[in-house]
Amino acid sequence: MSTSHQFCTFVVDDHFLGVEVEKVQEVIRFQPMTRVPLAPSTVMGLINLRGQIVTALDLRRRFGLPDRAPERRPMNVVVRSDDGAVSLLVDEIGDVVEVSDDACEQPPDTLVGPARQLIRDVYKLDQRLLLVLDTERATHVDDEARR
Amino acid sequence: MEEMDEAIVNEFLVESHENLDQLDRDFVQLEEDPQNREMLARIFRTIHTIKGTSGFLGLGKLEKVTHVGESLLSRLRDGALLLDPEITTVLLRMVDAVRQILSSIESDKNEGGGDYTSLIADLTRLQDPAARAAATAVPVAAAPATAPAVTPDASPAVAPPPSPVSTPAPQPVHAAATETAEARNAGHGVSDSSIRVDVGLLDKLMNLVGELVLARNQVLQFTTAQQSSAFTATSQRLNLITSELQESVMKTRMQPIGNVWSKFPRVVRDLSVMCGKKVRIEMEGQETEIDKTILEAIKDPLTHVVRNSVDHGIESPETRTAAGKPAEGRLFMRAFHEGGQVNIEIVDDGAGIDPEKIRAKALARGLISAEQASRLGDREIVNLVFAPGFSTAEKVTNVSGRGVGMDVVRTNIEKIGGTVDIHSKHGEGTTIRIKIPLTLAIIPALVVTAAGDRYAIPQVSLVELLRLDGEQAKRGIERIHGAPVYRLRGNLLPLVDLARELEIPTETQGEADAINIVVLSAEDRTFGLIVESINDTEEIVVRPLGNQLKGLDCFAGATIMGDGSVALILDVLGIAHRSRVITAARDRSLAEAQVASSETGDAAQAMLLLGVGGEGRIAVPLSLVARLEEFPAAAIEHTGRQAVVQYRGEILPLIDLAEQLSRGVAAPSDPVQVVVYTEDGHSVGLVVDRILDIVEERVQGRRAANRSGLLGSGVIQGRVTDLLDIRGVVQAADPSGVEEHRSAA
Numbered sequence: 001m002s003t004s005h006q007f008c009t010f011v012v013d014d015h016f017l018g019v020e021v022e023k024v025q026e027v028i029r030f031q032p033m034t035r036v037p038l039a040p041s042t043v044m045g046l047i048n049l050r051g052q053i054v055t056a057l058d059l060r061r062r063f064g065l066p067d068r069a070p071e072r073r074p075m076n077v078v079v080r081s082d083d084g085a086v087s088l089l090v091d092e093i094g095d096v097v098e099v100s101d102d103a104c105e106q107p108p109d110t111l112v113g114p115a116r117q118l119i120r121d122v123y124k125l126d127q128r129l130l131l132v133l134d135t136e137r138a139t140h141v142d143d144e145a146r147r
Numbered sequence: 148m149e150e151m152d153e154a155i156v157n158e159f160l161v162e163s164h165e166n167l168d169q170l171d172r173d174f175v176q177l178e179e180d181p182q183n184r185e186m187l188a189r190i191f192r193t194i195h196t197i198k199g200t201s202g203f204l205g206l207g208k209l210e211k212v213t214h215v216g217e218s219l220l221s222r223l224r225d226g227a228l229l230l231d232p233e234i235t236t237v238l239l240r241m242v243d244a245v246r247q248i249l250s251s252i253e254s255d256k257n258e259g260g261g262d263y264t265s266l267i268a269d270l271t272r273l274q275d276p277a278a279r280a281a282a283t284a285v286p287v288a289a290a291p292a293t294a295p296a297v298t299p300d301a302s303p304a305v306a307p308p309p310s311p312v313s314t315p316a317p318q319p320v321h322a323a324a325t326e327t328a329e330a331r332n333a334g335h336g337v338s339d340s341s342i343r344v345d346v347g348l349l350d351k352l353m354n355l356v357g358e359l360v361l362a363r364n365q366v367l368q369f370t371t372a373q374q375s376s377a378f379t380a381t382s383q384r385l386n387l388i389t390s391e392l393q394e395s396v397m398k399t400r401m402q403p404i405g406n407v408w409s410k411f412p413r414v415v416r417d418l419s420v421m422c423g424k425k426v427r428i429e430m431e432g433q434e435t436e437i438d439k440t441i442l443e444a445i446k447d448p449l450t451h452v453v454r455n456s457v458d459h460g461i462e463s464p465e466t467r468t469a470a471g472k473p474a475e476g477r478l479f480m481r482a483f484h485e486g487g488q489v490n491i492e493i494v495d496d497g498a499g500i501d502p503e504k505i506r507a508k509a510l511a512r513g514l515i516s517a518e519q520a521s522r523l524g525d526r527e528i529v530n531l532v533f534a535p536g537f538s539t540a541e542k543v544t545n546v547s548g549r550g551v552g553m554d555v556v557r558t559n560i561e562k563i564g565g566t567v568d569i570h571s572k573h574g575e576g577t578t579i580r581i582k583i584p585l586t587l588a589i590i591p592a593l594v595v596t597a598a599g600d601r602y603a604i605p606q607v608s609l610v611e612l613l614r615l616d617g618e619q620a621k622r623g624i625e626r627i628h629g630a631p632v633y634r635l636r637g638n639l640l641p642l643v644d645l646a647r648e649l650e651i652p653t654e655t656q657g658e659a660d661a662i663n664i665v666v667l668s669a670e671d672r673t674f675g676l677i678v679e680s681i682n683d684t685e686e687i688v689v690r691p692l693g694n695q696l697k698g699l700d701c702f703a704g705a706t707i708m709g710d711g712s713v714a715l716i717l718d719v720l721g722i723a724h725r726s727r728v729i730t731a732a733r734d735r736s737l738a739e740a741q742v743a744s745s746e747t748g749d750a751a752q753a754m755l756l757l758g759v760g761g762e763g764r765i766a767v768p769l770s771l772v773a774r775l776e777e778f779p780a781a782a783i784e785h786t787g788r789q790a791v792v793q794y795r796g797e798i799l800p801l802i803d804l805a806e807q808l809s810r811g812v813a814a815p816s817d818p819v820q821v822v823v824y825t826e827d828g829h830s831v832g833l834v835v836d837r838i839l840d841i842v843e844e845r846v847q848g849r850r851a852a853n854r855s856g857l858l859g860s861g862v863i864q865g866r867v868t869d870l871l872d873i874r875g876v877v878q879a880a881d882p883s884g885v886e887e888h889r890s891a892a
Contacts, residue, residue, distance in 0.1 A: 036696060037701075043696060051354040053690045053693075083694040139695070140695075
């Protein structure tokens with residue numbers, strides 16, 4: 001019998017991404033942010049999550065995708081990392097899906113660019129592919145990415 | 148005993164009880180894994196601490212027992228002895244003895260009538276494997292150094308005879324001891340009068356209070372819209388209670404450093420008497436508040452440092468007088484907030500550290516190689532005192548000098564994210580500087596606005612506030628080469644525009660009708676920070692920034708403002724460095740420095756001087772140079788017409804600078820001198836005739852360029868020197884596209 005995993009899913013541009021539910025602290029709507037001058041461009045700002053200061057990273061920028069239209073407000077997927085909670089800004093929130101490990105494959109070698117680093121596994125769903133995000137890598141911003 | 152400072156004793160008791168519980172666990176674990184050095188080192192340190200403190204408190208018995216125990220442990224730790232059941236048993240007996248003495252102190256305010264002569268003898272005997280072999284010999288004779296001093300008034304009958312167990316049966320032994328201790332404490336021992344709360348719980352409380360504050364603020368906003376007076380009154384009460392709760396919860400974590408320091412005068416007095424020295428202790432900044440966790444963590448390291456200063460640092464009165472110093476030594480302790488950190492300095496005017504002595508010792512102990520010994524500078528050598536297993540004391544004294552002290556100091560300070568640094572001048576004294584983060588510390592801060600965002604500036608850096616209105620706003624600010632300055636009471640105050648420094652795009656380009664300047668000081672320099680508006684002062688709770696933002700020197704952290712929004716805390720030192728108010732060349736006098744730094748455009752910068760094409764001198768800012776390399780002429784290969792060289796596993800294209808600047812071909816030299824320039828991860832080597840010098844000075848008499856590849860020319864070292872446009876040259880040579888280009892042509 002094969003095991004299965006639950007993923008919290010979301011959309012960034014045309015990527016259908018997922019994070020293991022255990023790693024997600026919470027999902028919240030857009031929050032006012034305090035911008036951080038001189039920070040890496042991925043860092044969109046700091047949000048106050050009930051007294052906890054959380055860094056918000058834009059997954060679009062992390063993936064090197066074009067910015068979303070200004071009127072589209074991102075959602076916060078707050079994930080737990082070694083360094084405390086970090087919020088990932090995404091376009092839309094999807095359902096929690098349960099998928100069998102049978103459907104899992106490694107990303108193809110033809111995948112290049114930042115996505116190569118950030119996508120850990122690919123799950124073949126009926127309709128589309130679910131890309132599993134490596135949250136540790138996603139929340140780690142390289143020094144080179146600084147403005 | 149009556150004169151004994153009760154606070155110190157109580158603290159000692161609470162702490163020692165905790166340590167002893169830990170010791171029991173450690174010993175049991177150690178039996179299973181007798182080779183565990185780390186565990187041994189920990190046990191050793193615990194006993195070392197108890198011994199040290201008991202020494203100051205005049206607890207003679209306790210000190211003697213722990214002293215021999217420590218010696219045995221130190222042999223175990225160094226691997227000279229191996230732990231076996233017999234040693235474990237004796238060590239556990241020692242722990243029990245310590246416990247017994249401590250409970251006696253707690254209940255009767257004295258060390259009790261216990262006789263530990265045989266325990267001490269056993270501990271001493273076990274240190275010497277030879278003596279152990281002849282275990283039948285009378286052990287007492289083997290302990291001449293310590294035994295004679297033991298309890299002259301001892302009435303041996305009172306003591307429970309130490310059980311001569313040879314099989315390891317630790318549990319029943321100390322369980323019994325604990326019981327007696329508990330029986331005696333049945334009333335209310337000092338260790339019960341306070342409770343220890345998990346810091347995690349305090350953190351949680353703090354966060355909950357934070358949430359409450361936000362909810363309160365929202366309620367207050369509703370209040371203004373509502374007309375009900377009952378509701379207004381209720382929310383006012385909610386307001387007051389919340390503020391008070393917030394304050395109290397914060398207070399649970401904050402303590403002035405004086406709480407720890409208050410013990411030092413006594414410590415120093417006792418210690419100096421014991422060492423036959425005269426020491427005066429001075430303190431400054433006792434009121435500096437530090438988070439409880441941090442204060443706890445620095446308590447022991449500070450004690451070690453103070454003890455070291457008195458024991459090793461300050462000389463005897465005779466030596467001092469002979470050296471022309473006052474007979475009385477001075478120990479100065481200072482604490483202050485600076486640049487988002489708490490600084491603690493412990494300064495003595497003693498003998499200082501002789502780097503040669505340290506060098507020899509480190510070499511003898513195998514801490515450094517002979518090659519390192521000759522290469523390391525004095526400062527690095529002096530900092531070797533922090534290395535594990537290092538001790539500069541010639542002989543092991545009762546006070547310090549077993550090679551744990553400074554090692555522990557550094558470990559403990561670094562554990563809380565701090566740094567410790569030692570400066571010493573042989574013959575003049577030693578300064579130990581400890582910097583610890585003020586994570587979670589509450590600081591008063593000035594809140595300002597720049598480009599629409601609020602920023603908090605730690606008040607410690609604040610000197611004064613200036614506001615230029617009307618005519619002054621237009622005329623008050625003058626410029627030197629584009630760098631703004633303001634004449635503040637006759638002195639030029641360099642100005643830094645916060646929004647511009649933080650690279651925040653601002654819309655308002657026109658003249659503002661008022662200019663707000665926050666005058667700040669950092670490292671003895673004063674500068675003015677231009678901000679949009681100055682809001683208010685607030686007590687803020689400093690929160691660290693996430694890993695993603697760790698590299699930003701301009702911010703010391705973030706904080707949550709009263710309305711729930713997040714504001715960044717400026718690191719004044721970081722801003723000063725970034726804006727080049729503070730430059731690398733610090734030794735210039737203040738006035739000079741201010742003038743120079745206000746002309747940042749032309750400030751001194753490190754330049755690399757190159758010889759290209761005969762007598763030509765070319766300068767390039769050192770900051771643009773990745774490395775300087777030499778390659779043997781034979782190593783140069785060609786792809787097409789492009790000269791390349793293999794460099795760090797990659798192909799490095801070479802550009803002949805003389806050819807590129809139309810100054811003829813570089814004179815053939817071997818080895819070839821190459822300046823490596825890196826942009827966007829691509830490296831290019833510039834071939835030059837000679838690398839002449841690296842100078843740090845202002846370029847005088849600049850003139851614009853009259854040909855490509857040069858930015859212009861100026862006077863450096865009294866000679867006219869061309870300033871290389873390194874980017875332009877590399878782009879013109881286009882080494883990345885060279886292959887196709889050239890082969891096509």
